[in-house]
Amino acid sequence: METSSLQNRLTEEERRAFNETGYIIVENALSPEQVTALTAEVDRLYENKLQEGHDPQKALFYTDFVKDHPLFMDLVDYGKILPKVWDILGWNIYMYHTHMIITPPSGQEKSDKTFGWHQDSGRVNLEMESHPRPRLSLKVAYFLSDLSEPGRGNFWIVPNSHVQDKIQIPDNGHGQPEGAIPVCVKPGTAVFFDRRLWHAASTNWSDITRKVLFYGYGYRWIRRKDDMTMDGLLEKSDPIRRQMLGDGLNCNGYYTPTDADVPLKVWMREQGLPV
Template structure:
């Protein structure tokens, strides 16, 4: 880990924004060249799925894409993003979930049906005994397509809703909850969001395909949410990347980690000691 990454550390203003609203937008997180390279591999995977029988009229949800190409692997510990992730969650973290979504134009007339609003993590939201629910994890969404205009399959959110265990939806299932907004960003933007933030995917009523990569970071004692077949990548990874890819000394190390389990903590002790406790 190059100490130069600390120029992208979470600022106090960014922390305040994330804690109060449940999300944070970082423009130009990816360069045009990175967007182009990622898009080539994204499109290759999408085309392979079409050849395998995926319906081109429906959205493609494809998890565990990290092993498919180094261009995806290199974002796991990306210097412009990871320092903000550990600034929010701390050092005992790893990539527990990753998925790409391609949302093609649906070819249908626009309607005002209520979207599928939810918080992430499924049963966690029924089984954790606390209020508000615990944060536990966050996602970083890298946008490869232009969703700066509405109706392009935009990700919708209710800012500040991450501290609410319930969301009031329209009784007739027409329209969206109070305060809901579309996330409208240019390619190369990274959007961080708390897993508890009420959000929804939406239909794509445009003529452009929506392309997004999601990287989910959580505490090391959380189980993976998809297969995450990344163990074969450990040998070619440096210690911090191995941690982020789920490596550890033994099972107890996920709960009571040693320095060998969490090299990120060792690095932070030297370079950002205020974050180590």
């Protein structure tokens, strides 16, 4: 981790917005060159999936893509983003989940069909006893395609809904919850959102293919959400990246970590940050 990354820590305005609304938008998180290079690799993987038999008319939901190219790996501990993640969740964190979503044009006419609204984490939302539900994790979505207009398969959210265990979803299959909005962003934008924020994917009614990379960060005592291929990755990584990839000395270290378990904490302390 470069010390220059400290300039990218969460601002007080961002902290207030995230706590109050459940999300923040970081424009120009990726440079145009990064967007071009990442898009080329996404296109390559998508073509491979098509050759393997993926239906080109259906969205591709592909987990464990980080192993497929160093450019994806570089976003695991990206200096423009990770400081904001640790400012929200603290230092006992790792990347527990990743997925790439490619949504081609649907060819459908626009409709008001209700989207699949949900909070992340599945059974967690049924089995945790607290109210509101605990934050536990967040996701960072890197948008590679131009979603600056609605109707392009945009990510939809209900701002401020992260502290609501339930929201009123139309039961007739038409329309969206009150307050729902599409997230309209340009390529290179990163969107942070609390796992509890009610959100949904939408139909792509445009002629643009939607391409997004999702990186999920949570506490180290949370189990992985998908099978991640770590063969050779830890050996090639520096200590903080190893932590983000889930490394640790032993099982107890995820619950009661020593400094050796959490090099991010050590590095933060060396920079004079409160830990």
